[in-house]
Every structure is written in C-alpha cells, then in structure tokens.
Amino acid sequence: MANPTSKIRLRMSQADAHYGGNLVDGARMLQLFGDVATELLIIQDGDEGLFCAYDSVEFLAPVFSGDYIEAVGEITHVGNTSRKMTFEARKVIAPRPDICDSAADVLEEPIVVCRATGTCVVPKKNQRKNG
Numbered sequence: 001m002a003n004p005t006s007k008i009r010l011r012m013s014q015a016d017a018h019y020g021g022n023l024v025d026g027a028r029m030l031q032l033f034g035d036v037a038t039e040l041l042i043i044q045d046g047d048e049g050l051f052c053a054y055d056s057v058e059f060l061a062p063v064f065s066g067d068y069i070e071a072v073g074e075i076t077h078v079g080n081t082s083r084k085m086t087f088e089a090r091k092v093i094a095p096r097p098d099i100c101d102s103a104a105d106v107l108e109e110p111i112v113v114c115r116a117t118g119t120c121v122v123p124k125k126n127q128r129k130n131g
Contacts (some may be wrong), residue, residue: 032039046128068093
C-alpha cells in the first residue's frame, strides 16, 4: 500500500490574523498540520493518535488573512506505535486588495509557506487497522 496522504484547504480568516498588516501567526500552520496528522492516523490505524514532537519546522513565507492555504501530509515511516510524517503548507490563492476589496488570484505556482516533519504515536491497544 502507498504511504497514506492527506490534504486540506481553507481560507485564513480575519480571526486568524494575529499581527499587524493582517499577518497570520505561524502556529496556525502547525494547527493545520495537526489536523492533517489526525486524518493520516485515522486512515492508517483507525485512531486519532497523539502528536509527540516536531523534528523540524521551517516558516518560509508570510501568510495573511484572505489567503487560501493547502496543507498536505504523508506518513513516511511506520514503527510499532510511531508514525513519522512530513507536512507542507502552500498558499494557493491570494487576495488582491490593490484591485478591489473582493479581488483574488489563483496562483500559477503555489507558494510554500511552511514545511515540517514530526512524529505521532498510536498506542498498540488503539490500532484497529494495518494500513
């Protein structure tokens, strides 16, 4: 079986803006990665599992309210209870306030805004699938 993958896409709202200039806190990308990880663990094991640690996190470009972010993840290694994963968040649509308040562009090339790797665990007693 191929490594399980997951993808979610959502728009950053004004409520996500944490800093001046409608800048979104980088922790919001980690929250998205947590949601992706949960789906991956459900696909793999039939259980939500627990996120143990990020091995690396890179914030590569700013995210603003109004941006559409696509967060993707993949299980790269399966141990007895551990699942290693990679994540990437990409800006796929950006607002164009220079044109008008409601203008936006679908980006020809998504902009990678964050990458991370991490480890989750699913206790043996909670594993209901073999992948």
